Amino acid sequence: MSIDGPRLAPLKGPARKLVVLVHGYGADGDDLIELGAQWRNVLPDAAFAAPHAPAMIPGFPPGMAGGRQWFALDAYDPNLLRRDPHQTAAIYATMQRAAEQVAPALEQFLDAELKRYNLDPGDLALVGFSQGTMMALHIGLRRDPAPAAILGYSGALLGGAGLEKQIRSRPPILLIHGDADEIVPIEAMHAALNALNAAGCPARFHVSRGLGHGIDGQGLSLGGAFLAESFARPR
Template identity: 75%
Template sequence: MIDGPRLKPLQGNARHLVVLLHGYGADGNDLIELGAQWRHLLPQAAFVAPHAPGHIFGFPPGLGGGRQWFGLDSYDPELLRRDPHHAAQIYAAMQTAAEDVAPQLDAFLDAELKRHGLSGDRLALVGFSQGTMMALHVGLRREPTPAAILGYSGALLGGRLREEIRGRPPILLIHGDADDIVPIEAMFAALQGLTDADCPARFHVCPGLGHGIDPDGLQLGGAFLAEALARPM
């Protein structure tokens, strides 16, 4: 069963739910701090950062939570840069893996919405790295459509989105141009894939940033969520 740390709304009962999906090798404790940073912008939002269900065997202690949404045995960032055709094959294989875990994440989202008495259009998904892959994969196939998807340092998996998409929420992708884990090319490929599915997205490139979130990305992400969640439902 998926679970993780939570933050209550600063004001009253929750009117929105923001779910923070961590990257490979971390756990929910790695991203719940984003909620603490954004609470003043979203005082009526509840935040939760679930731990991915997969454990990474032999993960070195002290380097995070050692969790994964799916395995990355075939992942090679250098190969992604050199060979776009092979990149498509890798992302297609990763989509298959994401499909296996998606029902667990969907069930968690449904349960959290029910906990707060909220409908699915009151949901915002935020991901980092592998968490962005899951946010895009699950969020674009949910009904009702989430209010927003914010993705840091991630990618869009597979090539069946046009046939499977159920809604077109506001999306913002933020990526460092010095990312050596998920190359910046992955963001541009995601933007093209979203456009092909008639789901254009905003984006921001963080100059000199590696695989992480910088102050500019944090500020832009918070402003994006505040704008998206302020829209009438």
């Protein structure tokens, strides 16, 4: 399958960096490309791209914006995830298998965008929101050479228990999550941090107090600074 989505050219000069924004369930690339507009001043030589997930959510009203999914969430229940960690592991394992099916399409998009701007794999940063964070972590930790950074908002790590056997790179990671998130509980971020640390991939985190399932101004600012810092690291 082939995917595409909106793009933003660098604010100044040719592209020397690429930031790919991976949207969440029920949205599309148009929903997340605005992050690029917010970060252009701190990343003036970065190109931004926000691919649309390949599948529409069944029954989504025609003509409405968004409605796309990287994979189905039929078994997902945030209340169950809060109550039963064992069941959480089983649901995340199912979602990981689904993510593996769509990952090649996103990988192809990443490689094509790097080629478009004549950039190296290390010039890439992945940013995800919610289900997009799941995809960004799944792909970014398995790319070799590693991306410059992975920034995840309000998401989770799929298949964390077996990560140490699959991980191929350890890029800088920042996870940002609201402690009032009603869709992806804050516990998902802590579980991701534990699994990443166990796999030898330390990650930073920030908890946005009182924030639900979204991105606030502080998280946006921290994310932009993290990307700029990560791109500046010697590789």
